[in-house]
Amino acid sequence: MKVESAIPEWLVRERTIPPNMPTNFDPPFELYTSRFPRNTKDLVLAVLVRVLDPALHKVAAVTDNQGHCNIAVLLYWKSKANHDEWLTTSGFDQWWDGLTPGSHQHGWFLEVFYPTIDRFETVITTEVPQGAANLRETMSGPIQEHRDALVGETSNIHPRNETSAPSSATGRRVVPGKKNLVVIRSGQDWSVAAPEERQLYMNTMHPVLIKGMDFLRDQGDQVGCFSCRFMEIVDPVTQKGGTDQTFGLAYFDSLASLEKWSKEHRTHLEIFAGFSKICQKAWG
Template sequence: MSTTDHRELESAIPEHLRKPGLCPFRSSAEPPPYPTYVARFSKDINQVVMCYLGIQLRPEGNRKALKAAAISVEELVSLASGPLYVDQAKGVDGDEYETHIFALFWDSVMAYQHWCASDLVQGWWESNQREEDGVGYFKEVFMPKIDFFETHYATPEFQSLGNLADAMSGEIKEHAYWGAMRHRIPAAQYDSLASVGLPSVVSKHDNAKRKLVVPHDYMCLIRSGQNWENADQTEIALYQKVILPSLVQGMGYLSEQGLEIGCYSNRFVTLLCEDGYIARQSYGLSYWSGLDALEKWASSHQTHLKIFAAAQEYMSKLGSEARLTTYHEVAVMAADEQYFEYINCHPSTGLLQLA
């Protein structure tokens, strides 16, 4: 028997969030076939903030205005009260609009609110110029409590939200079986996480250029990322041949037809380096009617099963030599832990397509 059969496994749920008699566990005596990890957050963190601040430009739009908007956002996020971690990404949506997204992360709601309420940030966001410069803006904010989200990493390296954590776990046991995602969410020990209601779109202060989306309880977010920065050219070629086609197909389905299975919005974007050049990283960002809809797609829909099969083929060829790393972060939130505002955006942007 190999030494990996005796490796120590941790629960994805940290000890201080476990509920006696309720904490999920693997029913199989067999260990997972490969290691994965989760981020360990300080016990002092009760809630986190993920703010996706985006700007978009129509195909024939003024690129100088887009660049000026991006520079303004960069200045705002660099304020002392700004986010603890930031990444930037670009993509082109189904309407051919270029989209530049700033993903901003805080470890407390109060810190985020302090930044939003600052004269510079509030003045810039509320300015009439946002409605008149030919650029679209959106702010999609998620504030899940610590026991209502989970992280999952193929390697013990911080990504995205994980950059707020204190440490990385050892190898975990809740993975490599359908349902593991739910089992990594601490609240699932005592809550069904069933979504309630439907979202609606309204105008802000009767201003047709500013739209708010009123969310419902237990909407679900997933950010699923791919990082091939450390891969050599041979592995990159394999990634582009084996995984990328099915990934692009799956992301395209969610973006164009996802509503029929409960996916309210999906974007597939490429991360940017600090110097603005394209990085060897990407992520899909999806908003769902609830965790159950996401689980059903992941476990049974042909588009995700193709992605899963491609990943298995990829790993079977490279095994421990693979340098591609993947991750995802999933959160479920009450209605008052979400905020969506869109300024001058086209009707299919984010949750506006629900109107």
């Protein structure tokens, strides 16, 4: 299988720590990556969530472990400049600043991330993009680096604690950002799979995936995970979710914590075992 580097030549940096995989690593299955324009410097991901009591609405993106239904809109921009312009021209900033806590029957929260291009990567099992990969210029692969594809990790990246934000007189809660926070968004799309492929996924992969996501959600502090939501994509026509299109959105305190959970914890080992079974069935 002919493979190429996941890192474009203009982002290559001299490595100061040894890679996880050998230079002649032969991938056991195909993975693809997104290629962004050479002038791309940063991206923006915003998560806008309305929190409802389950009795108020039937359509849900995810129900958290407190029984609250969270309906989220995930928004992506190709640059921070585009995002900042949208905040003003769309009227969103004015609307958000005008929200009064307690004036609605539900709550709101907003999470915004500004990854620079050297601290961002996409790894995809097919040429169907997920998340920010939809902003790509092209799709490329198969790639050699199933790991070690993050350009910014030329040296160890450690978590950094930030000072707490002052309490707000308006009743709003502000959680300050953390330097070197790790954000991972996985994606599963079985909407066009053949019946036997979908059954294989539901019987083999989905149960252990749910188990792993629930562990990170409920006991993530044991492995350095601040938050994990296993969310269903809501169909724009039917306004219903389902198991055909899902994704996990998790925040870790460091790459080391994410790596350790991935390599050592039984919940992820079971996920990888389920994924390997599907690969063997699908690609031999």
